[in-house]
Amino acid sequence: MGKIRVLVAKPGLDGHDRGAKIVARALRDAGMEVIYSGLHQTADQIITTAIQEDVHVIGLSLLSGAHMTLFVDVATLAKKHDLQNVLIIGGGIIPEDDIPALKKAGISAVFGPGTPVEKIVEYIETYVKR
Amino acid sequence: MKTVEQQILAGDQQAIARLITAVENNSPVAIDVMRSLHRHTGHAHIIGVTGVMGGGKSSLIYKLSSVMRKKGLKIGIIAIDPTSPFTGGALLGDRIRMGELSDDPDVFIRSMGTRGMLGGLSGAVYDVIEILDAAGKDVILIETVGVGQAEVDIVKVADTTIVLLVPGLGDSIQTIKAGLMEIADIFVVNKADKPGADQTVAELESFLDVYAPTVSQRKPVIVSTSVKENMGFEDLHEQIQLHYMFLQKNEKVVEKRKIRYEVVLVEIIRKRLMGLIYDQKRLTQTVDQLVSDVVQRKLDPYTAADTIFSSLIK
Incomplete structure (x- = not known):
């Protein structure tokens, strides 16, 4: 069986990527191949990257508060491009109240501040479709 | 319903991406597709970019690709980063410098882990070259992992090999001449806006004065570039074309490709x-x-x- 490939992406105007980098390293240390997008990605760029890199998982990180727009945009575009098998998860500063709407839009799970990285690894290993 | 082969030939990004995954995982189904793709290959100019860690390989590829796109060339990029020998995981970060290329449908970028291969490449790189070639790319740029001294396998794969150096590497070019210095068709002194760039070029020149070309049989050229000042990339592209013309004129392309297919x-x-x-x-x-x-x-x-x-x- 092949390796799990994960795209860790930073959508929109948000320069805070320490969290994304820590998660990226943790996933690498769990034996996954992690593509890090860099900052300021549009939803289109994230989806194109996900297609070209043939990833199993897209991990979005956002601390700016624009997740209701940007996370939803990525999930909508993913559906449009037939990426139903790609697991989309999110992290960052996401209020509890927003999570149900995000899940409905196609974000499978949301991991807030203080989440142990092991939990994210375990979630991916459990739910990834290979 | 198109076959996978037809989808690849039509340049379908999803089909290309999935076939690459399949060859990386040594899938038997992929091998059958690879058999049928080979007769559609041989068109692309394969360019290797190697050099010291932190020298700016990804940024250089980004800038060079921008020049090539202006000339209408379709581009495939293979960016290789090391796989951890302990966990099997890899952090593939070369796209960070290539962000805007993701908006261009005629650029296909794939990041790969070395997955246990030594020599600065990945075991599946040969198949990925064939796939991108069959998909109609005019140019395939391969970024190797940052080079110490042993990662020189790229020369057996690429038609044109670019070795990237930066100012202030150490006392003298002479000290790093083994291996890396022998594979270049084109030397790029990147970060030419930094102090010491002239000295690096001068050292390279004197190194090349006593150089007996072993691999390329053509005296390497030196190009200065700066990503910061957006300088030198037109010149670099011209030198790449000149080298390719040299290869074609002397039937050296065939020689180069014989080496690759033997590998x-x-x-x-x-x-x-x-x-x-x-x-x-x-x-x-x-x-x-x-x-x-x-x-x-x-x-x-x-x-x-x-x-x-x-x-x-x-």
Whole structure:
């Protein structure tokens, strides 16, 4: 069986990527191949990257508060491009109240501040479709 | 419904991406597609970019790609980063510098882990080149992992090899001449906006004065570039074209590609042999037993290897 490939992406105007980098390293240390997008990605760029890199998982990180727009945009575009098998998860500063709407839009799970990285690894290993 | 082969030939990004995953995972289905793709290849100019860690390889590829896109060339980029030998994981970060290229449908970028291959490449790189070539790319740029001294395999793969250096590497170019310095068709002194760039160029020039070309049989050229000042990339592209024209005029392209396909054949055979040794249950146990015997000094390694070989030939 092949390796799990994960795209860790930073959508929109948000320069805070320490969290994304820590998660990226943790996933690498769990034996996954992690593509890090860099900052300021549009939803289109994230989806194109996900297609070209043939990833199993897209991990979005956002601390700016624009997740209701940007996370939803990525999930909508993913559906449009037939990426139903790609697991989309999110992290960052996401209020509890927003999570149900995000899940409905196609974000499978949301991991807030203080989440142990092991939990994210375990979630991916459990739910990834290979 | 199009076949995978037809989808690849039409440049379908999803089909290309999935086939690359399949070859990386040594899927038997992928091998059948690869058989049929080969006759559609041979068009792309394969360019290797190697050099010291942190020298700016990704940024250089980004800038060079921008120049090439203006000339209408379709581009494939293979960016290789090291796989951890301990966890098998990899952090592939070359796209960070190439962000805007993701908006262009005629640029296909794929990040790969080395997955245990030494030499600065990935075991699947040969197949990925074939796939991108068949998909109609005019140019395929390969970024190797940051080079120490041994990662020079790119020269057996690329038509044109670019070696990237930066100012202030150390006392003298002479000290890093082994390996890396012998594979370049084009030397790029990147970060030319930094102090010491002139000295690096001068040292390179004097190094090349006494240089007897071994691999390319053409005296390498030196190009200064700066990503910060957006300088030198038109010049670099021109030098790349000149080198390719040189190769074509002297039938050296054929020579280069003979070298590559010899490596490809050896690699296919190596993978199959490793598969025979490790995938068959019976033989895995034998290998295990033999290794224990060697540890306990009941057998020497050569005799153990003989045993494995003779059971393969049977």
